Amino acid sequence: MNSHALIPFLPLAAFMINIVFGRKYLKEKAHWISILAVAGSWVLAVTALIEVLSGRKFNYDLYTWILSGGFKVSVGFLIDELTVVMLIVVTTCSTLIHIYSVGYMHGDSGYYRFFSYLSLFTFSMLMLVMANNFLQLYFGWEGVGLCSYFLIGYYFNKKSASDAGKKAFIVNRFGDFGFGLGIFVIFLTFGTVYYEPVFSQAGNFADATVQFLGYDVHLMTLIALLLFCGSIGKSAQMPLHVWLPDAMEGPTPVSALIHAATMVTAGVFLVARCSPIFSLSETALMVVALTGAVTSLFAATIGLVQNDLKRIIAYSTVSQLGYMFLACGVGAYSAGVFHLYTHAFFKALLFLCAGSVMHAMGGELNIQKMGNLKKYMPVTYFTMLIASFSIAGFPGLAGFFSKDEILWLAYSGPSPVGKLVWLMGTAVAFLTAFYSFRLIFLTFHGKFRGTHEQEHHLHESPKSMTIPLMLLCVGAVASGWVSIPHILGGHANFAEFMKPVLGHAEGHGTHAEEWMVMAISVSVGFAGIGLAWFMYMTRPELPARISQQFSAVHRVLFNKYYIDELYSFILIRPTIWVAKNILIGITDARIIEAVVNGVPNSIAAFSAGLRRVQTGLMQHYATIMAAGILIIAAVMLLR
Amino acid sequence: MLQQLFFAYYAVMIVLLSLLVVTRRNPVHSVMWMLLLFFHIAGLYLFLNAEFIAAIQVIVYAGAILVLFLFVVLLLNLKEEIAGRRFAGSWPAGLFVSGLLFIAVTLALGSYVQGPVGKYSIDVIRSETHTKALGTLLYTEYLFPFEIASLILLVAVVGAIVLAKRKLRS
Amino acid sequence: MVPLNWYLLLSAAVFMIGMFGFLTRKNIIIMFMSAELMLNAVNISFIAFSHFLQDLRGHIFVFFIITVAAAEAAIGLAIILALFRNKQTAHVDEMNEMKG
Numbered sequence: 001m002n003s004h005a006l007i008p009f010l011p012l013a014a015f016m017i018n019i020v021f022g023r024k025y026l027k028e029k030a031h032w033i034s035i036l037a038v039a040g041s042w043v044l045a046v047t048a049l050i051e052v053l054s055g056r057k058f059n060y061d062l063y064t065w066i067l068s069g070g071f072k073v074s075v076g077f078l079i080d081e082l083t084v085v086m087l088i089v090v091t092t093c094s095t096l097i098h099i100y101s102v103g104y105m106h107g108d109s110g111y112y113r114f115f116s117y118l119s120l121f122t123f124s125m126l127m128l129v130m131a132n133n134f135l136q137l138y139f140g141w142e143g144v145g146l147c148s149y150f151l152i153g154y155y156f157n158k159k160s161a162s163d164a165g166k167k168a169f170i171v172n173r174f175g176d177f178g179f180g181l182g183i184f185v186i187f188l189t190f191g192t193v194y195y196e197p198v199f200s201q202a203g204n205f206a207d208a209t210v211q212f213l214g215y216d217v218h219l220m221t222l223i224a225l226l227l228f229c230g231s232i233g234k235s236a237q238m239p240l241h242v243w244l245p246d247a248m249e250g251p252t253p254v255s256a257l258i259h260a261a262t263m264v265t266a267g268v269f270l271v272a273r274c275s276p277i278f279s280l281s282e283t284a285l286m287v288v289a290l291t292g293a294v295t296s297l298f299a300a301t302i303g304l305v306q307n308d309l310k311r312i313i314a315y316s317t318v319s320q321l322g323y324m325f326l327a328c329g330v331g332a333y334s335a336g337v338f339h340l341y342t343h344a345f346f347k348a349l350l351f352l353c354a355g356s357v358m359h360a361m362g363g364e365l366n367i368q369k370m371g372n373l374k375k376y377m378p379v380t381y382f383t384m385l386i387a388s389f390s391i392a393g394f395p396g397l398a399g400f401f402s403k404d405e406i407l408w409l410a411y412s413g414p415s416p417v418g419k420l421v422w423l424m425g426t427a428v429a430f431l432t433a434f435y436s437f438r439l440i441f442l443t444f445h446g447k448f449r450g451t452h453e454q455e456h457h458l459h460e461s462p463k464s465m466t467i468p469l470m471l472l473c474v475g476a477v478a479s480g481w482v483s484i485p486h487i488l489g490g491h492a493n494f495a496e497f498m499k500p501v502l503g504h505a506e507g508h509g510t511h512a513e514e515w516m517v518m519a520i521s522v523s524v525g526f527a528g529i530g531l532a533w534f535m536y537m538t539r540p541e542l543p544a545r546i547s548q549q550f551s552a553v554h555r556v557l558f559n560k561y562y563i564d565e566l567y568s569f570i571l572i573r574p575t576i577w578v579a580k581n582i583l584i585g586i587t588d589a590r591i592i593e594a595v596v597n598g599v600p601n602s603i604a605a606f607s608a609g610l611r612r613v614q615t616g617l618m619q620h621y622a623t624i625m626a627a628g629i630l631i632i633a634a635v636m637l638l639r
Numbered sequence: 640m641l642q643q644l645f646f647a648y649y650a651v652m653i654v655l656l657s658l659l660v661v662t663r664r665n666p667v668h669s670v671m672w673m674l675l676l677f678f679h680i681a682g683l684y685l686f687l688n689a690e691f692i693a694a695i696q697v698i699v700y701a702g703a704i705l706v707l708f709l710f711v712v713l714l715l716n717l718k719e720e721i722a723g724r725r726f727a728g729s730w731p732a733g734l735f736v737s738g739l740l741f742i743a744v745t746l747a748l749g750s751y752v753q754g755p756v757g758k759y760s761i762d763v764i765r766s767e768t769h770t771k772a773l774g775t776l777l778y779t780e781y782l783f784p785f786e787i788a789s790l791i792l793l794v795a796v797v798g799a800i801v802l803a804k805r806k807l808r809s
Numbered sequence: 810m811v812p813l814n815w816y817l818l819l820s821a822a823v824f825m826i827g828m829f830g831f832l833t834r835k836n837i838i839i840m841f842m843s844a845e846l847m848l849n850a851v852n853i854s855f856i857a858f859s860h861f862l863q864d865l866r867g868h869i870f871v872f873f874i875i876t877v878a879a880a881e882a883a884i885g886l887a888i889i890l891a892l893f894r895n896k897q898t899a900h901v902d903e904m905n906e907m908k909g
Contacts, residue, residue, distance in 0.1 A: 616905030661830030733832030757864030795880030802887035
C-alpha cells in the first residue's frame with residue numbers, strides 16, 4: 001500500500017472518530033484529531049510533490065469499486081503535476097483553516113460536528129483531486145457538495161442558513177446533472193471512465209459527431225460542454241452563481257475553505273483535468289472563456305455596491321473564478337490553475353480576516369457600521385491589506401503574477417475571443433482593486449460607525465486565529481514567486497512544470513506588447529485603489545451622491561441584477577405552483593395514492609382469491625398437479 | 640389368434656377389476672377385487688415371459704401388501720366412512736383430468752419409435768432360465784441399487800413401527 | 810402376436826383409473842390402493858417394453874418398484890393408522906391442516 005492512499009484516508013479516519021466519539025467523549029478536544037489528520041495529509045502531500053518534482057508519476061488502482069462486464073471502476077489515484085498542485089493547495093489551506101477554526105469556533109455547541117464535517121470535506125476534496133477516473137471524481141464532487149451543504153447549514157436553526165444550504169445543493173444539482181450526462185457520454189464513446197485511455201484516445205474522436213434530436217453535434221463539444229455544466233454549478237459561474245453569496249451563511253472558516261480556496265475551484269480543476277477534451281473543441285473553449293469573462297465582470301460590478309463584508313468577498317470569489325475560466329477558455333490552462341493556486345491563499349486570507357473582524361464586531365457584517373478597526377486589530381488589518389493588494393495585482397505579490405499571466409495569454413493567445421476577454425479582464429482588474437479597497441477603507445479606516453458597546457468590545461483575535469492569518473499572508477505574498485514571467489527575468493516555472501499535463505500556451509506577441517499589457521493591468525489596479533481612496537477617504541460624502549445620481553444603476557447592482565428575483569419568477573414560483581396544484585393535487589392524490597393504495601388492494605383481492613385454491617385438501621393439490629402434467633403433455637404433443 | 644384372445648380376456652378383466660377397486664364403497668371389497676386384479680396382472684406377466692416377476696407379484700403384492708391393507712382396514716373402525724358419500728366434491732375435475740390424460744397418452748402412442756433390441760431374447764431367457772438371468776443382472780450391474788433397496792425396506796420397517804406404535808405412557 | 814401398443818394402452822387405462830381413484834375417493838385407504846394401481850400400471854408397461862426390447866432391465870425396474878411399493882405401503886398404512894388415531898376418520902376431506 002502506497003502512502004498516497006493515506007492522504008485522503010487520514011481525514012476520513014478523523015471524520016469517523018469525531019462523528020462517533022465526538023459528542024460524548026472528545027467534545028472540546030475534537031479539533032486535535034482533525035488537525036493531526038489534515039497535517040499528516042499535508043506532510044504526505046509535500047512528499048508527493050517532491051516525488052513528482054523528481055519526475056515520478058503515479059497512476060494506480062487501490063481497490064476495485066465496481067466490476068460489471070466490461071465496465072470497471074476502481075478507487076485509484078493519479079498523482080501528476082496537476083494533482084500535486086491541488087493537493088498542496090487543499091491540504092495547506094485546510095490545515096491552516098482547521099487551526100484558525102479552533103479559535104473561531106471556540107465554545108460552539110457543535111464543535112465536534114464542525115470538525116467532523118471539515119475532515120469529511122477534506123477527504124472528499126482530496127478524493128476529487130486524486131481520482132484517476134471520472135466516477136471517483138464524481139464521488140468526490142458530490143462529497144464536497146454534500147459537505148458544503150452540511151457546513152452552509154451548520155447553524156441549522158437559523159432559517160436563512162438552512163435555506164442557503166438547500167439553495168446551494170439544489171443549484172448544484174442543475175450543474176451536476178450535466179456533469180453526470182457528460183460522464184455517460186464519455187463512457188458511451190470510450191467504453192471506459194478512466195482518464196488515461198479517455199485522454200489518449202480523445203484525439204481519435206476529434207471530428208466525430210453524434211446525432212442528437214436530428215442535429216449533428218460535435219462529440220467533443222458535447223462532452224466538454226456537459227462537463228462544463230458541472231463546473232458552472234460547482235464554481236458558481238453565470239447563470240448558476242446565485243448560491244455562492246448565500247453560502248456565506250456558513251461559519252467563516254467554511255467560507256474560506258470551501259467557498260473560496262478549494263471546493264469552488266473544483267470546476268476549474270475539472271476543466272484543466274479535461275484539457276485534452278476541451279482543447280479539441282473550439283466552441284467549448286469559447287463558451288468557457290466567455291462564461292468566465294462575463295461572470296467575472298458581472299460579479300465584480302455587483303461587488304461594487306454591496307455592504308455585507310462576506311458577500312463582497314464572495315462576489316470577488318465568483319469574479320476571480322471567472323478569471324480562471326477565462327484563462328482556461330483561451331487555452332491557458334496552466335495560467336488558470338496558477339491563478340487557482342495563488343487565489344486560494346489570498347482569498348482564504350481575506351475570508352479569515354473577515355472572520356476575525358466579525359469575531360471582534362460580535363457578528364456584525366455591515367461594513368457601513370465599521371471603521372477605524374486598524375487601531376484595534378493591527379494584525380488583521382495588515383494581513384487583509386496585503387491580501388487586498390495581492391488580489392488587486394500589486395506588482396510583486398501573488399495575484400499580480402497569475403493575473404498578469406492570464407491577461408497576457410488572453411491578449412496574445414490564438415483564441416478568437418482573446419482580445420475581447422482581455423478587455424473584460426482588464427476592466428475586472430480595475431473593479432476588483434476598487435471594491436477590495438473600498439472594503440479596506442470602510443472597514444479599517446475613517447471613524448468607527450458602530451455602537452458604543454461594540455467599540456468597547458473591539459479586540460484583536462486570539463493567537464490560533466492570527467497565526468494562520470500570518471502564514472496565509474506569506475502565501476499571498478510569495479506563492480506567485482514560483483512562476484516569474486520571462487520578461488521579468490524569471491523562468492515561468494509553473495507553466496513549465498504543468499506542461500506535461502496541461503500543455504503549453506504560447507503567447508504570440510512582442511516584448512513591447514507584453515510590457516504594455518502588464519503596464520495596463522497594473523495601472524488599472526492602481527487606478528482602482530486610487531479611486532477608492534478618493535471616494536472613501538478624501539471625499540466620503542461622494543458615494544452617497546453618486547448612488548443618488550445613478551439610483552437606477554445602483555439599485556440594479558445592489559439587487560444583484562435581480563437574478564434571484566428572476567429565478568424566483570421563472571423557476572421557483574412555477575415549480576411551487578406545479579408542485580402544489582399538479583403534483584400534490586393530481587399526481588399525488590389521484591395517481592400516486594391510487595397506485596400506492598391500489599396495488600396493495602388489488603394484491604389483497606387477488607390473494608384472497610388465490611387463498612381459496614389453498615384448501616388444505618390433499619386431493620385438490622393432487623388434481624392441480626395432474627392438470628399440470630396434462631398441460632405439459634399437451635404442450636409436448638402439440639409441438 | 641389365441642394370443643389375442645388371451646390378451647383380450649386379461650385386458651378386459653384388468654380394466655374391469657381396476658374400476659371395481661376404485662369404485663367400491665367398502666374398502667374390504669376393494670381389497671378383494673384388488674387381489675383378483677393382481678392375479679390377472681401376474682397372468683399377464685407370465686404371458687410376457689416374466690415368470691419371476693409374476694411370482695413376486697403374487698407373493699409380495701397379493702401376499703404381503705394386500706394383507707397389510709386388509710389388516711389396516713380391519714383395524715380401523717370405518718362404519719361412518721362407509722355410510723357417507725364415497726367421492727369427493729371435486730370428482731368431476733378428477734375425471735376430466737384423468738380422462739384427458741388418457742387421451743393424451745393414447746395420442747402419444749402413435750409416435751412410439753422402437754429402439755435397438757437387447758440380448759435377452761426369449762430363447763436366451765429360456766435357455767438360461769428367467770430367474771438366473773435376472774439374478775445375474777441384479778447382483779452385478781444393479782448391486783448398488785439393490786443394496787439401497789434393502790436399506791429402503793429397513794427404513795420402512797423401522798418407520799412403520801415408530802409411526803404406528805401407541806405411546807405407552809401418555 | 811399382440812402388438813406393444815395394446816399393452817401400453819392397457820397400462821394407460823389402468824393408470825388413469827388409478828389416478829381417477831386417487832383424485833376422487835374420499836377414503837384414504839382406497840386412495841392408497843389407487844396409488845398401488847398406478848404403480849402396477851407402470852409395471853405392466855415396463856414388462857411389456859422389456860419383452861419387446863428383449864432387455865431384462867425393465868424387470869429390474871419392476872423389481873425395485875415392487876420393493877418401494879412394499880415400503881410405501883408399510884409406511885403409508887402406519888401413517889393412516891396414526892392419523893386415524895388422532896382424527897378418528899379416514900376421510901381426506903376432513904384433513905385440511907395443510908392450508909396457510
